[in-house]
Amino acid sequence: MDYTTQMKNRVKRIEGQVKAILRMMEEGKDCKDLVIQMSAARNALDRTIGVVVGSNLEQCVRSQIENGEDTQLLIQEAVTLLVKSR
Template sequence: MEYTQQMKNRIKRIEGQLRGILKMMEEGKDCREIVTQMSAARNGLDRTIGVVVSANLEKCVRDQIEKGEDTKHLVEEAVQLLVKSR
């Protein structure tokens, strides 16, 4: 699978959030502020997982259809990946 620049940018944004959280911890910031930022980073990662899985699913389904093969197992696998990620 080819990962798009958009996907990579999402990960870079999350990386920046994590660095910011670490800096906040080192500065002794309030727990609520840190947890809020941690939640934002987790939500960003969850969304990114969805983008990656859906892009991969789309590509795999197109490939299977071109080959005249069944795609049901691909959808089931994608759902399992999403469930497992939580």
């Protein structure tokens, strides 16, 4: 699969968030502020998972349709993967 610049940029932003969380911990910041930032990072990661799985699913479904193959199992696997990631 080709990972787009957009996907990579999302992960880089999440990396920055995680580094900021570590810095907050080292500085002894308030628990509430820390949890807010951790939640934001988790949500960003969840959204990125959706983008990656959705893009991959689209590519795979197109390929299977072009080859005359059934896509039901592929779609079921993608949904299962998304459910497990939560």
